[in-house]
Amino acid sequence: MKSARNGGPDGVLLLDKPAGLTSTRALARSKRALGSLKAGHTGTLDPFATGLLPLVFGEATKFSRFLLDAPKAYEATLRLGEETITGDTEADVSRRRPVEVDLAAIDAALAAFVGHQDQVPPMHSAVRIDGRRLYEHARAGVEIDRPARRIEIGSLKRIAFDGRDLSVHVECSKGTYIRKLAQDVGTALGCGAHLVQLRRTAVGGFSLADAVTFEILEADARAEARRHLLPTDALVAGLPRMDASAEQSAWFMHGRVVAAEPAAPGADVAVFSPEGRFLGVGRAGPGGIAPLRLMAPAPSQSP
Numbered sequence: 001m002k003s004a005r006n007g008g009p010d011g012v013l014l015l016d017k018p019a020g021l022t023s024t025r026a027l028a029r030s031k032r033a034l035g036s037l038k039a040g041h042t043g044t045l046d047p048f049a050t051g052l053l054p055l056v057f058g059e060a061t062k063f064s065r066f067l068l069d070a071p072k073a074y075e076a077t078l079r080l081g082e083e084t085i086t087g088d089t090e091a092d093v094s095r096r097r098p099v100e101v102d103l104a105a106i107d108a109a110l111a112a113f114v115g116h117q118d119q120v121p122p123m124h125s126a127v128r129i130d131g132r133r134l135y136e137h138a139r140a141g142v143e144i145d146r147p148a149r150r151i152e153i154g155s156l157k158r159i160a161f162d163g164r165d166l167s168v169h170v171e172c173s174k175g176t177y178i179r180k181l182a183q184d185v186g187t188a189l190g191c192g193a194h195l196v197q198l199r200r201t202a203v204g205g206f207s208l209a210d211a212v213t214f215e216i217l218e219a220d221a222r223a224e225a226r227r228h229l230l231p232t233d234a235l236v237a238g239l240p241r242m243d244a245s246a247e248q249s250a251w252f253m254h255g256r257v258v259a260a261e262p263a264a265p266g267a268d269v270a271v272f273s274p275e276g277r278f279l280g281v282g283r284a285g286p287g288g289i290a291p292l293r294l295m296a297p298a299p300s301q302s303p
Helices: 023-034 058-063 103-111 134-139 178-189 214-219 222-228 232-236 246-253
Strands: 011-017 039-041 050-057 072-080 082-084 093-096 115-119 149-161 165-172 193-203 241-243 268-272 278-285 288-294
Touching (some): 011 023, 011 214, 023 050, 039 058, 050 058, 072 178, 103 149, 103 178, 165 193
Antiparallel strands (some): 082 093, 115 149, 278 288
16 A cells, blocks of 8 residues: 555655666655655665666565565676776776687586575675775775675576677576676686676566656656555565454554464564455464564555
8 A cells, every 4th residue: 555654655666777876866866756754775776787676665664674685687788808897887997808709608608607606795895894895995905805605696698699798687696796797707708707787677576577767757746656656565475475364463463473374483474454454574483473563553545
């Protein structure tokens, strides 16, 4: 339900972020368009990247974490034969090498990256070490030892190759740096590479095909702009669902454990009222479903 609460709406906005805009700026611009005071994002996109950026408003901010761990999909373009210190277009080309690869070699190299692996975060990233972001160390000319992070590449396939630019489709786990993947692919091919274009096409069950651009969002009046919001429970669509009785709903909303059908211990469960209203998320335990995150009582509608 996209009702006004605390001066703004509740729900999820699927934004098609343009290039040249930070995720923080994109959020601020969306807040103005929707007339929202309370909002957040579920993971950022680099300024030069475009594509799907799910933003949460009002009560939906309570449930954003259920999207933080979601897998993601991208379409990326790697420029072979050119390297930059940042792994993308944010720095000048620092090295050039000839590109002497064929499609079979490219496909074999891409296939080798599929699966679980350890990835070292790039120096030009927002990972915090010793109280400072890695990019702050990099700008000061200091190289920091970075612990590798466990990631998973679910799919990495060639879309097109013109002899210089290689377009690929990537499906990956959270925390994967596509810039670093581009550099690693270039190393594997023996010619080096950097990322020249990146577009996110999916986050969890959300698709870029359902996203809205600023041109559309800001052209609408505020009430119409809010119609682009998905309901808050879209964030928990992947969780097991419990349709509570009226009595169970009342107990749950008062912070009490609700006796329910057995669920996997520790599993999160999306709880709904008999009318189908999303009440919040509970966690399964030996006594039933214990409230974890609750929606505020539904307010009256306002324009």
